[in-house]
Amino acid sequence: MSGEDFLDKLLAGVAVVWMPLGQVGEFIRGNGMQKKDFVEAGFPAIHYGQIYTRYGLAANTAFTCVEEGLAKRLRKAKNNDLLLATTSENDEDVVKPLAWLGNEVAISGDMMLFKHKQNVKYLAHYLQTNEFQEQKRKYITGAKVRRVSSGDLSKITVPVPCPDNPKKSLEIQAEIVRILDAFTQLTTELTAELTARKKQYKHYRDQLLSFADGVVEWKTLGEVAKIGTGSHDTQDAVDDGTYVFYARGREPLRLNSFDFDETAIITAGDGAGVGKVFHYAQGKYALHQRAYRIVPSEVMEPRFVYHCMASHFYAYIQKASVSSSVTSLRRPMFLDFPIPVPPIAEQARIVAILDKFDALTNSLTEGLPREIELRQKQYAHYRDLLLSFPKPQEVMA
Incomplete structure (x- = not known):
């Protein structure tokens, strides 16, 4: 029906x-x-x-x-x-x-x-x-x-x-609510599941990226990666640009030219995203002048560096800063960030595990975020359908 x-x-x-x-x-x-x-x-x-x-x-x-x-x-x-x-x-x-x-x-x-x-x-x-x-x-x-x-x-x-029959009116309203609540309840359950999976992801990430003294070699980020910025401003963005343009926020923009063709970890140099890792770039992309690119060397699996930074970089920046709130980053602040360097095979094993959790909890094309988005769209569709009653002029027409 x-x-x-x-x-x-x-x-x-x-x-x-x-x-x-x-x-x-x-x-x-x-x-x-x-x-x-x-x-x-x-x-x-x-x-x-x-x-x-x-x-x-x-x-x-x-x-x-x-x-x-x-x-x-x-x-x-x-x-x-x-x-x-x-x-x-x-x-x-x-x-x-x-x-x-x-x-x-x-x-x-x-x-x-x-x-x-x-x-x-x-x-x-x-x-x-x-x-x-x-x-x-x-x-x-x-x-x-x-x-x-x-x-x-x-x-x-x-x-x-039927406002003239309050009892009948409330019965009709309650039935519409029952149907719509079924959609919102599913979204609520999926959101609770996502919260639980994020906690589980954090637990395993912290466990897998914690190494006892002497088990692996530790280096600084400056020793295992190139670090630099872009050259563009937010106002350079165009709606239908050919290339991804990473600025300082969570949502990427678009641009008709690119700065780099590489694999890199992207983090904001200032603003609300300071110390947080939102993007993992692959291929051609443009970069904001106050966003940083971290390009791992051949001794590092790039996704391993990504997970290390996503897990520990924000806390490191806050602890290393002399002020109570970090509002902007400078290149020297990256150089001493400590990073473990297990064998490449071990890095790949850890990445395979963490990438599964990452997709489940963060991906907009698969996993729980995608499922939640689909259920929200389904709710909106039926909400507007069930509450789209004709108005007098529509009936007359």
């Missing part, structure tokens, strides 16, 4: 009314809580930033607490309230929803709660659809920090099945 056929059978001829959120419920803005107000034990509380970083679509338990005295002055959400983070640096995350299924919880400012009589998860699913995203965009304001007001949110319409 197709999604459209299922929806027709589920609705069984009942009307779906598109209602402004202001008629469906009431928006109430949070107040007066900062991250510094969190305490070990007290009244459960949610800061708006946690909706982006700690929660998924729904939750019944808070991660943090505030003192009871402060909690008395804060606005609180109750079971079946919809929590909305209403500010972000990008349009997509403005009005990020959280269906609250727990007991009373205090909420911060830059957050609104929406009180209503619908299925809260039905509303949370709908607020992630393309239809809702298109509606909200015309109400978003602000330059660097993007936001939307409760007055404008009240104008946005949502589909409510």
Whole structure:
């Protein structure tokens, strides 16, 4: 049965009314809580930033607490309230929803709660659809920090099945939620599996790259590799460039010319990626002027060097620095990084094991990240399909 056929059978001829959120419920803005107000034990509380970083679509338990005295002055959400983070640096995350299924919880400012009589998860699913995203965009304001007001949110319409029969309406909403929750639950399980596999990968990586004194020869990175930078700036990038352009971030760019044709480990020279190894280059590529290339010599298996740096280089940089926070790297900081030099055959054996874990936990073309991406796309497809009810003008047309 197709999604459209299922929806027709589920609705069984009942009307779906598109209602402004202001008629469906009431928006109430949070107040007066900062991250510094969190305490070990007290009244459960949610800061708006946690909706982006700690929660998924729904939750019944808070991660943090505030003192009871402060909690008395804060606005609180109750079971079946919809929590909305209403500010972000990008349009997509403005009005990020959280269906609250727990007991009373205090909420911060830059957050609104929406009180209503619908299925809260039905509303949370709908607020992630393309239809809702298109509606909200015309109400978003602000330059660097993007936001939307409760007055404008009240104008946005949502589909409510047979609003004149609340019992029937909630039954229909619950069935749609049941189907969509099956997709999100699978993604949640895969994400938990990925977290477990990453811990397992780290354990084996640390174990395989730890050598007792005298077992292997140790050298410095400067002795076993060439180290240098590129010559390009981020503004040189082009959308459909022929060659990979490694800059300082996790996502590579493109360029129509290349600097090097080799196998190399790439790490950022400054910015948020300092000390972290995001890329393993093979073949022709271009490089940012503040990114470093590490090209291993013939005594080293390049992937072995990659795993050593991915495992230990960030901690080494932090420990070697005289400041508490390293914001940029210079070539001399690479030279003394200690690296084990077991026989090439042993390096290859270790690489074969670690590469399997690396593919399972990090690859976007195979392994768990790829599977999670596919399930998220599947969820988005059925979410938009099951919540795409015709509007009056569409019916008339």
